[in-house]
Amino acid sequence: xxxxxxxxxxxxxxxxxxxxxxxxxxxxxxxxxxxxxxxxxxxxxxxxxxxxxxxxxxxxxxxxxxxxxxxxxxxxxxxxxxxxxxxxxxxxxxxxxxxxxxxxxxxxxxxxxxxxxxxxxxxxxxxxxxxxxxxxxxxxxxxxxxxxxxxxxxxxxxxxxxxxxxxxxxxxxxxxxxxxxxxxxxxxxxxxxxxxxxxxxxxxxxxxxxxxxxxxxxxxxxxxxxxxxxxxxxxxxxxxxxxxxxxxxxxxxxxxxxxxxxxxxxxxxxxxxxxxxxxxxxxxxxxxxxxxxxxxxxxxxxxxxxxxxxxxxxxxxxxxxxxxxxxxxxxxxxxxxxxxxxxxxxxxxxxxxxxxxxxxxxxxxxxxxxxxxxxxxxxxxxxxxxxxxxx
Amino acid sequence: xxxxxxxxxxxxxxxxxxxxxxxxxxxxxxxxxxxxxxxxxxxxxxxxxxxxxxxxxxxxxxxxxxxxxxxxxxxxxxxxxxxxxxxxxxxxxxxxxxxxxxxxxxxxxxxxxxxxxxxxxxxxxxxxxxxxxxxxxxxxxxxxxxxxxxxxxxxxxxxxxxxxxxxxxxxxxxxxxxxxxxxxxxxxxxxxxxxxxxxxxxxxxxxxxxxxxxxxxxxxxxxxxxxxxxxxxxxxxxxxxxxxxxxxxxxxxxxxxxxxxxxxxxxxxxxxxxxxx
Numbered sequence: 001x002x003x004x005x006x007x008x009x010x011x012x013x014x015x016x017x018x019x020x021x022x023x024x025x026x027x028x029x030x031x032x033x034x035x036x037x038x039x040x041x042x043x044x045x046x047x048x049x050x051x052x053x054x055x056x057x058x059x060x061x062x063x064x065x066x067x068x069x070x071x072x073x074x075x076x077x078x079x080x081x082x083x084x085x086x087x088x089x090x091x092x093x094x095x096x097x098x099x100x101x102x103x104x105x106x107x108x109x110x111x112x113x114x115x116x117x118x119x120x121x122x123x124x125x126x127x128x129x130x131x132x133x134x135x136x137x138x139x140x141x142x143x144x145x146x147x148x149x150x151x152x153x154x155x156x157x158x159x160x161x162x163x164x165x166x167x168x169x170x171x172x173x174x175x176x177x178x179x180x181x182x183x184x185x186x187x188x189x190x191x192x193x194x195x196x197x198x199x200x201x202x203x204x205x206x207x208x209x210x211x212x213x214x215x216x217x218x219x220x221x222x223x224x225x226x227x228x229x230x231x232x233x234x235x236x237x238x239x240x241x242x243x244x245x246x247x248x249x250x251x252x253x254x255x256x257x258x259x260x261x262x263x264x265x266x267x268x269x270x271x272x273x274x275x276x277x278x279x280x281x282x283x284x285x286x287x288x289x290x291x292x293x294x295x296x297x298x299x300x301x302x303x304x305x306x307x308x309x310x311x312x313x314x315x316x317x318x319x320x321x322x323x324x325x326x327x328x329x330x331x332x333x334x335x336x337x338x339x340x341x342x343x344x345x346x347x348x349x350x351x352x353x354x355x356x357x358x359x360x361x362x363x364x365x366x367x368x369x370x371x372x373x374x375x376x377x378x379x380x381x382x383x384x385x386x387x388x389x390x391x
Numbered sequence: 392x393x394x395x396x397x398x399x400x401x402x403x404x405x406x407x408x409x410x411x412x413x414x415x416x417x418x419x420x421x422x423x424x425x426x427x428x429x430x431x432x433x434x435x436x437x438x439x440x441x442x443x444x445x446x447x448x449x450x451x452x453x454x455x456x457x458x459x460x461x462x463x464x465x466x467x468x469x470x471x472x473x474x475x476x477x478x479x480x481x482x483x484x485x486x487x488x489x490x491x492x493x494x495x496x497x498x499x500x501x502x503x504x505x506x507x508x509x510x511x512x513x514x515x516x517x518x519x520x521x522x523x524x525x526x527x528x529x530x531x532x533x534x535x536x537x538x539x540x541x542x543x544x545x546x547x548x549x550x551x552x553x554x555x556x557x558x559x560x561x562x563x564x565x566x567x568x569x570x571x572x573x574x575x576x577x578x579x580x581x582x583x584x585x586x587x588x589x590x591x592x593x594x595x596x597x598x599x600x601x602x603x604x605x606x607x608x609x610x611x612x613x614x615x616x617x618x619x620x621x622x623x624x625x626x627x628x629x630x631x632x633x634x635x636x637x638x639x640x641x642x643x644x645x646x647x648x649x650x651x652x653x654x655x656x657x658x659x660x661x662x663x664x665x666x667x668x
């Protein structure tokens with residue numbers, strides 16, 4: 001169970017104060033009767049609140065005349081990893097700052113558990129953020145950096161020491177306690193920023209493009225570590241990124257954003273497999289887009305008739321297929337087969353990127369077979385691989 | 392190529408000579424045994440020893456130091472607070488622009504005009520209380536008025552170089568405004584505040600114009616004393632005093648420079664690491 005430990009420790013507190021029969025938890029009053037065994041009921045109730053996660057209801061935000069966020073509805077499930085994915089300038093960082101409390105939305109509500117925290121200042125929220133450039137305190141050493149949040153809330157020294165040391169261990173930072181941020185490498189700085197946020201045991205951890213300052217190899221490693229960490233802690237993580245690979249590696253759920261709106265949300269694989277718009281199909285995995293007109297069991301397109309798994313809702317529209325889902329065949333396939341000429345080959349070690357003419361399709365294939373420019377090949381666009389876009 | 396290089400070297404050396412030759416000559420003649428004129432009659436420390444026997448000079452030196460220290464402390468506090476207030480308060484764009492302008496003006500206004508203006512104010516205030524009679528207090532107030540702008544400008548430039556994300560990070564980590572000021576903003580500003588204070592100190596130390604207008608009979612400072620003595624003829628004793636003041640100024644300027652340069656070097660190292668990543 002998700003927050004069992006926290007609920008349990010809370011319930012223990014209730015038992016110790018059982019002469020009082022109301023408790024306040026996050027601004028909510030609960031009445032209970034210890035004699036009637038209501039404690040179990042009580043913490044089921046609290047457990048449900050915690051499981052509510054974070055909800056954004058109709059967020060709008062304007063800076064001057066530009067509408068940065070337009071009518072955002074979003075739910076981050078408790079204990080899950082949500083990624084806000086979009087190109088730069090789509091408003092994803094502003095949305096993250098609204099969740100953190102560093103900006104206040106013009107309209108809309110931010111709800112954590114079932115408490116409205118829209119107007120709660122950043123310093124009161126049980127939400128911590130890892131900034132893009134980490135924003136470590138340059139005049140404090142690593143220990144003091146990590147301990148900052150606990151110290152500001154006046155935790156006892158012994159507890160601060162214990163908790164900071166534990167985080168140092170979890171993030172492999174032992175031995176760096178007395179160093180200053182400028183003496184660390186980028187990867188180490190990032191781990192300090194993570195430790196500094198996580199030591200406060202926030203309900204929600206926000207990450208604002210935390211990998212962008214790392215080189216490609218380190219980034220790939222850190223992505224996997226971040227995913228592992230989230231699964232171990234079972235906390236709600238919300239990541240902002242423009243890197244679709246990163247989004248797919250780390251997230252349970254993805255919300256794709258464009259120009260201040262959320263275009264599509266869903267489980268990572270669902271968004272990848274079933275893009276709903278051209279933008280999502282192209283942004284997430286650079287799919288081939290094929291326009292066509294509905295007829296019979298499929299659509300008529302400029303590269304021929306394509307059979308679909310189900311009929312689209314439109315007459316004129318678009319289907320998408322990812323380069324790696326197109327299969328190369330020795331002979332002309334009976335369904336959705338196309339003959340094409342290799343116009344361009346890019347060798348990527350384990351695979352080829354091929355551009356075919358005249359249909360102008362991009363195909364990805366493993367490099368077991370040698371292709372040459374000008375080769376004629378047969379490809380199959382299987383109906384179950386063709387995603388029907390909404391528009 | 393070689394010719395150009397030697398020409399550049401010659402120009403540089405003459406420029407530096409032009410700047411430092413008078414000062415070097417002054418220091419040189421402060422060790423001269425001859426009382427009048429500029430002929431070298433042998434080395435002596437006599438003029439320096441005599442300084443410490445001259446009651447008027449010691450008094451003037453004490454006044455100068457009290458004036459410089461007190462006015463620097465007060466102007467550093469007010470100037471830093473002004474800089475922080477100007478930076479943090481959500482002024483409208485126009486207000487901020489005119490505030491900046493108002494901050495730059497005292498730096499550009501000639502000292503003598505500022506001094507004359509302050510004399511008018513003190514003239515009016517004298518009618519209210521006799522505290523505003525010419526004297527050390529008036530001089531301290533006068534010095535503070537022109538020091539504030541310098542301190543605020545130095546602190547402001549340091550503030551502008553601080554990353555606003557750092558304060559946001561502190562807010563996100565449950566710090567109240569006061570806690571952020573005490574634990575984040577002030578420690579990071581310390582080099583800027585110290586540099587501003589050093590600057591204010593040296594400005595007060597060698598100020599003549601404003602001191603001269605505000606001084607009372609008992610509040611002569613070293614610059615005023617030197618001015619008075621020089622009218623009676625320049626003696627090696629004046630060279631000696633001037634050399635000491637010069638030395639103090641040089642030391643505080645170097646110290647101020649160290650404080651800022653050290654930080655810059657550190658920042659540079661950070662960016663270098665960043666590039667290497």
